[in-house]
Each structure stands twice: as C-alpha cells, then as structure tokens.
Amino acid sequence: FFFFQAEDGIRDSVASRGLGDVYKRQVHGIQIMEGTGKYVCVFLLLIPIVLFVSLSYFQRPLRGHRVLNTIRGEATIKYEEKHGMPYITGTTREAVAFALGFAHAADRLWDMNVKRAVAAGRAAEIFGEEAIGLDKYMRSLQLEKATEKSEAVLTPESKAWIEAYAEGINTYLDEMVMLPIEFQILRKGFAHWQVQDSLLVLKFMSFTIACNWQLVTLRTGIAEKYGKELAERLVPYEESNSFVEQLSIVKDEDLEAMGLESDELQTLKQSQKAREQEEKQSDQDKAAQKLAEQLEQERAAKEQEMKKKVEEEQFRLAKEELERKKADEREKEEELKAQQDKKKKEEQAKLRKEQEERFEAERKKKENEEKIKLEEALKAEAERLKKEKEEKLRIEEQQRAEEERKKIEERVRILEIEKIESEKKKKADEEKLKVEEQKRTEAEKARLRMEEQLRIEAENKQKRAEEEREELRRIEEARLKKEIIEKQKAEIKQREDQLAREAEEKLKKEKEAKLAKEIEESIQASKKNKEDLRQKEQDTKGKLNERAQKRQEVRESTQELLNKLENRAKEEAGKQRRTVSEDQLAREAEEKLKKEKEAKLAKEIEESIQASKKNKEDLRQKEQDTKGKLNERAQKRQEVRESTQELLNKLENRAKEEAGKQRRTVSEDQLARE
Numbered sequence: 001f002f003f004f005q006a007e008d009g010i011r012d013s014v015a016s017r018g019l020g021d022v023y024k025r026q027v028h029g030i031q032i033m034e035g036t037g038k039y040v041c042v043f044l045l046l047i048p049i050v051l052f053v054s055l056s057y058f059q060r061p062l063r064g065h066r067v068l069n070t071i072r073g074e075a076t077i078k079y080e081e082k083h084g085m086p087y088i089t090g091t092t093r094e095a096v097a098f099a100l101g102f103a104h105a106a107d108r109l110w111d112m113n114v115k116r117a118v119a120a121g122r123a124a125e126i127f128g129e130e131a132i133g134l135d136k137y138m139r140s141l142q143l144e145k146a147t148e149k150s151e152a153v154l155t156p157e158s159k160a161w162i163e164a165y166a167e168g169i170n171t172y173l174d175e176m177v178m179l180p181i182e183f184q185i186l187r188k189g190f191a192h193w194q195v196q197d198s199l200l201v202l203k204f205m206s207f208t209i210a211c212n213w214q215l216v217t218l219r220t221g222i223a224e225k226y227g228k229e230l231a232e233r234l235v236p237y238e239e240s241n242s243f244v245e246q247l248s249i250v251k252d253e254d255l256e257a258m259g260l261e262s263d264e265l266q267t268l269k270q271s272q273k274a275r276e277q278e279e280k281q282s283d284q285d286k287a288a289q290k291l292a293e294q295l296e297q298e299r300a301a302k303e304q305e306m307k308k309k310v311e312e313e314q315f316r317l318a319k320e321e322l323e324r325k326k327a328d329e330r331e332k333e334e335e336l337k338a339q340q341d342k343k344k345k346e347e348q349a350k351l352r353k354e355q356e357e358r359f360e361a362e363r364k365k366k367e368n369e370e371k372i373k374l375e376e377a378l379k380a381e382a383e384r385l386k387k388e389k390e391e392k393l394r395i396e397e398q399q400r401a402e403e404e405r406k407k408i409e410e411r412v413r414i415l416e417i418e419k420i421e422s423e424k425k426k427k428a429d430e431e432k433l434k435v436e437e438q439k440r441t442e443a444e445k446a447r448l449r450m451e452e453q454l455r456i457e458a459e460n461k462q463k464r465a466e467e468e469r470e471e472l473r474r475i476e477e478a479r480l481k482k483e484i485i486e487k488q489k490a491e492i493k494q495r496e497d498q499l500a501r502e503a504e505e506k507l508k509k510e511k512e513a514k515l516a517k518e519i520e521e522s523i524q525a526s527k528k529n530k531e532d533l534r535q536k537e538q539d540t541k542g543k544l545n546e547r548a549q550k551r552q553e554v555r556e557s558t559q560e561l562l563n564k565l566e567n568r569a570k571e572e573a574g575k576q577r578r579t580v581s582e583d584q585l586a587r588e589a590e591e592k593l594k595k596e597k598e599a600k601l602a603k604e605i606e607e608s609i610q611a612s613k614k615n616k617e618d619l620r621q622k623e624q625d626t627k628g629k630l631n632e633r634a635q636k637r638q639e640v641r642e643s644t645q646e647l648l649n650k651l652e653n654r655a656k657e658e659a660g661k662q663r664r665t666v667s668e669d670q671l672a673r674e
Contacts (some may be wrong), residue, residue, distance in 0.1 A: 025411050068099055071162055075099035094164040099166025102195070110182045112169075113190055116197050119143055119204035141207065147199040169193040223261060330592060378631075382624065393616060397609055404562075404605070507662070511655050518651055529640055533633050540626045547619055552607050561604065565597055 075093030078087045086103045090096040104112065117123050123131035170192045178213075179190060207213075215235055223231040456513045542582035 060136070068095070068102060068168075070095060070098055070167075072098060072162075097161045097164040098171075101165040102172050104167075105169040105172035105193075110180055111185075111187075112193075112201070115201050115204060119200045126186065143200055143203045144196075144201055147196050150199055150203075151196065159195070162198050165198060166193045166195055198416070230626055236362055254339070264430065264660040382627075386620065387619065390624065401605065407562075408565075507659075511658070515651050515655070518647055527641070529636060533637075536629065540622075544619075547615060550610070550615065553611065557608075561601060565601075568593070 064079060066079075068075045068077070073090055073092035075088060075095040075098060077099050079085065080090075084107075086107075087098045088103065090095055090099060110545070114123075114126065114239070117126055118134065121135040121208030123138075124135050151159075173190060173192065219231050219235040222234060227589070299376065318362060
C-alpha cells in the first residue's frame with residue numbers, strides 16, 4: 001500500500017539519480033506476477049521491506065572522516081564511531097560555520113524544517129488544518145519583522161558567518177540522493193536555507209527559553225496604570241530572576257582567551273557596572289529613610305500598647321462578673337433540659353416500637369403478594385411455551401414430508417444429470433492440463449526471482465543478528481547489576497515482613513479457629529442437600545437418553561425403507577434398456593409398485609409421526625415435572641445460601657468486635673505504661 005501511494009514521488013526522485021532501470025524492473029515484475037495467484041501476496045509483503053532497507057541505506061548516519069574545501073577555507077568533520085558525534089575543525093571561522101551547517105543538515109533536517117515553519121506561522125502547510133491555531137498565535141508575535149530589523153543591524157563579520165552556515169546546509173541538500181523518510185511519507189520538500197531562516201529560528205528559540213516574559217508584561221502593565229511602587233510590591237524584581245548573567249554557557253574569560261570578545265560585549269559590561277553603582281547608592285539612601293521611619297513607628301507603637309493594656313484590664317474585670325452570672329443561669333437551664341430530655345426519649349421509644357410493628361406487618365403482606373404474582377407469571381409462561389412448541393412440531397412434520405417427496409424426485413434427476421456432467425468433466429480436465437503447464441513455466445520464473453531476493457535478505461539478517469548479540473550482552477550485564485541490588489532490598493523487606501506477619505498470624509489463627517467450626521457445620525448441611533439434588537438430576541438424564549435412543553431407531557428405520565426403494569428403482573431402470581416392449585410393461589409395473597410403495601410409505605410415515613407426537617407429549621409433561629422439581633430445588637439452594645451468608649456476616653461482625661476489644665486493651669496497656 002505504501003509503495004503505490006508513494007509511487008509518483010519515488011519515480012521522480014529515483015529517475016533523477018540514474019536509477020530509473022531499477023524502478024522499471026519493479027513495475028515490470030508486478031505486471032508479470034498478476035498472472036500468478038500464489039506468489040502475489042508474498043511479493044506485496046516484500047515491497048515495504050525493500051523500500052525500508054533502501055531508505056535506511058540512503059539516509060544512514062555519517063561515519064568516518066570528511067574534508068570540505070570551499071572558497072571560505074578548508075574544514076574537516078570527524079564522526080565518533082559509537083554515537084556519530086561530529087568534531088569540526090577549520091582554517092577560518094566561516095569554514096567552520098560552513099561545516100556546522102553541513103553537519104546539522106545531515107542529522108537534523110526534519111527538525112530544522114519544522115522549527116522554521118512553526119516560527120514563520122506556516123505549520124499548517126505540513127500538518128494540516130489542526131495547526132491553524134498555532135499559526136495564528138505565532139504570526140501575532142511578528143517574528144519575521146523582528147528578523148528583518150536584526151538583519152539590518154548585523155555586522156559584516158556575523159553576516160558572513162551566517163551566510164556560510166546557510167551555504168553548508170544547501171550544499172548537503174544538493175549532494176543528497178533522497179530526502180529523509182519523514183518528507184517521503186508526507187510528500188513534502190525542503191526549500192533552500194537562507195540567512196533570514198537562521199535568524200527566525202534563533203528568535204523562536206529565545207522565545208521558548210524566555211520563561212519570565214509573562215511576569216515582565218504584568219509588571220509593566222501595573223506600573224503604567226498604578227505606579228512603580230505597587231508593581232514592586234506585587235511583582236518584586238530580583239537579580240536571581242534575571243537571565244542577563246545566564247545567557248551564555250561559555251564564560252567571559254574563555255571568550256577573551258579565544259579572542260571572540262566583541263565591542264558590543266565590552267559596552268554591555270561597562271553599562272552593567274554603571275547600573276550596579278547607581279543601584280548601590282539608591283539602596284543606601286533608601287536604607288537611611290527606612291531606619292528613621294522605623295524609629296518613629298516604634299515610639300508610636302509603645303504608646304498605643306500602654307493604652308491597650310489599661311483598657312484590657314477594665315474589660316477583663318467586667319467580663320468575669322458577666323461570666324459568673326451566666327454560669328448560674330446555665331446550671332438552672334441544664335437541669336430543666338435534662339428533665340425534658342428524659343420525657344422526650346420515653347415517648348420516642350414508644351413511637352419507634354409501634355412503627356417497627358407496622359413496618360413488619362406491611363413487609364409480610366408485600367412478600368406474600370409478590371410470591372402470588374410470580375407463581376401466576378410462571379404458569380402463564382409455561383402455557384405459552386407449550387403452545388409455541390406444539391406449533392413448531394406441526395410445522396416441522398409438514399416440512400419433513402415435503403422434503404422426503406422432493407428427495408425422491410431429485411434422485412431421478414440426478415441420474416440424468418450425471419451423464420451430462422461426466423462428458424463436461426472430460427473437456428474440463430483437458431483444459432486444466434493446458435493451464436497448469438502455463439502456470440508451471442511462470443512459477444519457475446518467479447521462483448528464481450524470489451531466491452535472489454531471499455539471498456540478499458539473508459545477508460542483511462546476519463549483520464543484524466551480530467549487532468543484536470552485542471546489545472543483548474550489554475543488557476544482560478545491566479540486568480545482573482540490577483538483580484544484585486534488588487536481592488539486597490528484598491532481603492531487608494523480608495525481615496521486616498516476617499516480624500509483621502508473626503504478629504498478624506497469631507491474631508488470624510484465633511479468628512480462623514472460630515470461623516472454621518461454624519463454617520464446617522454449614523458446609524456439611526449444604527453437602528447433604530447437594531447430594532440429594534445430584535441423584536435426582538441423574539435419574540432425569542437417564543430417562544431423556546432413553547427417549548433420544550427411541551427417536552434414533554425410528555429415523556434409521558425410515559432411512560432403510562428409502563434405500564430399498566432406491567435400489568429397486570435402479571434395478572428396474574436396467575431392465576428398461578433391454579427392449580421397447582419390455583420397457584412399456586416395466587413402466588406399467590413400476591408405476592403400480594411406486595403407487596403401492598408410496599401408499600405404504602405414507603402409512604408408515606403417518607404411524608411414525610403419530611408415535612413421535614405421543615412421545616413428544618410424554619416428554620413435555622415429564623420436562624414440566626422436572627422443571628417444577630428443579631425450581632423447588634433452586635429455592636431450597638437459595639435459602640441455604642442465604643442462611644450461610646447470614647452466618648458469615650455474624651462471624652465477621654464478631655471478629656470485628658473482638659478486634660476492637662483487642663485494640664482497646666492494647667491502647668489501655670499503652671496508657672498504663674505511659
């Protein structure tokens with residue numbers, strides 16, 4: 001499916017590389033395989049494997065040593081053997097930038113394309129309508145206008161460096177045999193890289209790294225509307241939150257040693273030092289003002305505290321007198337409430353008893369009514385099932401009689417048709433032999449092609465197996481280290497679990513001993529009931545098997561009669577071939593015999609049908625009796641289950657009560673120890 005979907009794109013890309021003959025052979029192979037039905041499925045399964053291998057071959061990561069000779073200078077790229085990490089050296093800065101662009105295009109071409117599209121607000125061109133919201137948001141930021149402004153301000157050195165970087169990307173694109181598999185799946189291309197693209201991606205990356213842009217906008221908005229003082233209180237500015245000193249991973253000392261320090265960096269440092277001195281002076285002035293304000297506030301606070309203490313003492317004395325009076329009144333009110341509560345409780349207890357008696361009487365009435373309704377519904381369903389079964393049996397008997405009549409007529413037709421078919425088969429066999437010879441020749445050609453493909457795949461599998469063995473060896477070493485650590489942890493956990501289990505097992509053994517006694521009694525009672533039910537079920541099964549045997553005997557007898565009639569018809573047909581006179585006499589005799597046999601068969605069939613009806617009626621009655629018995633047994637089983645469930649609930653409640661008592665004793669012992 002992938003092969004035919006990507007057919008147009010692969011045709012153009014392969015033809016440009018001088019591999020058009022390979023593509024034509026693949027298509028010609030498909031046309032040849034259309035005639036063979038056995039190998040088409042195998043060939044279609046091999047198509048995606050071959051494509052994946054070819055794409056991985058053309059897009060495998062770079063290894064070894066690469067030298068790039070350009071107008072700007074010479075640069076070398078050395079790739080690490082294990083991870084493919086590139087190390088770049090060059091004669092000039094522009095040559096190094098050229099090599100860096102070449103390496104980025106080799107390893108991260110799809111990532112670069114996606115970042116460029118997202119930053120420009122064109123992600124929907126790649127991912128469809130789902131990315132329109134992202135494009136609207138990114139275009140509102142106007143990063144492209146910002147790149148135009150920064151491009152105008154660039155120094156010639158930095159501009160040359162960025163241009164060399166873009167040239168490196170574009171040279172790799174020109175040397176590429178095929179774009180990566182992501183582009184092939186989505187059927188997208190890659191436009192040549194420009195200076196504006198690199199600046200646009202840098203703006204996008206700085207936007208994603210700037211984590212405090214929301215706080216900055218909030219601070220400026222508050223300062224514009226309500227002033228700087230309120231903005232400093234709500235959103236204080238701290239030097240630890242600023243990213244000015246954390247912009248570069250490389251230190252200033254290293255830049256100076258490398259000779260990469262520019263005039264702009266020096267001006268920034270000087271301006272930063274001037275700001276720091278101004279901030280120090282302003283901080284000292286603010287500190288002196290704060291000390292004077294604090295002294296005045298402390299003096300006013302002491303005077304207020306003296307006044308509050310005098311007022312609090314007067315208020316406390318008045319409060320104590322009121323509390324004494326309220327306490328006397330509360331004691332009298334509590335005595336009256338206690339007497340009233342006793343009377344209310346007695347009246348409520350009487351009402352509860354009366355209500356419980358009423359509820360029980362109503363519940364019993366409802367249960368009796370529900371039982372009566374269920375019995376009536378079961379009876380109605382039983383009668384309805386009887387009627388349905390009788391109608392089905394009547395229809396089946398009619399259908400059987402018609403089927404038997406049709407079978408006799410069809411057998412006569414079959415004898416005539418067999419002669420015609422025998423002649424047709426001879427002609428078909430001759431045609432098949434011709435077709436098989438053609439298929440064999442085509443199959444041998446396809447087999448030779450498949451053997452070549454399998455040989456290539458076997459060589460690739462051996463290489464992959466060697467790589468997988470090395471990976472398994474590394475995984476086993478890591479797994480052994482983990483197992484040793486896990487064993488040590490497990491031993492520590494086992495010691496702790498043993499101490500906890502010993503304490504729990506003591507409590508469980510006491511509870512289980514009590515539960516086992518009560519459960520054994522209930523199990524013995526349920527076993528007796530189950531044995532009785534099993535014996536009754538076995539009796540009913542035996543009766544049903546006897547009835548099935550009788551039905552089978554009736555069917556066999558009818559089949560024997562039909563076989564005899566067929567044999568007689570064949571013998572009579574052989575006699576008809578002798579002479580014309582004998583044929584006429586034989587026909588008359590056959591007609592008489594057929595009429596007599598059909599009359600006999602009709603009588604025997606009617607008798608067998610009547611006997612089967614009687615047997616079916618007897619079976620229905622017995623099935624109804626067995627169903628009634630089974631329903632009674634099911635009710636008994638339900639009662640036994642409910643009784644056992646009640647016993648288990650009681651045992652659980654007792655166990656919980658005992659556990660609560662034990663916890664209380666433990667808590668009392670702890671209190672006594674303390």
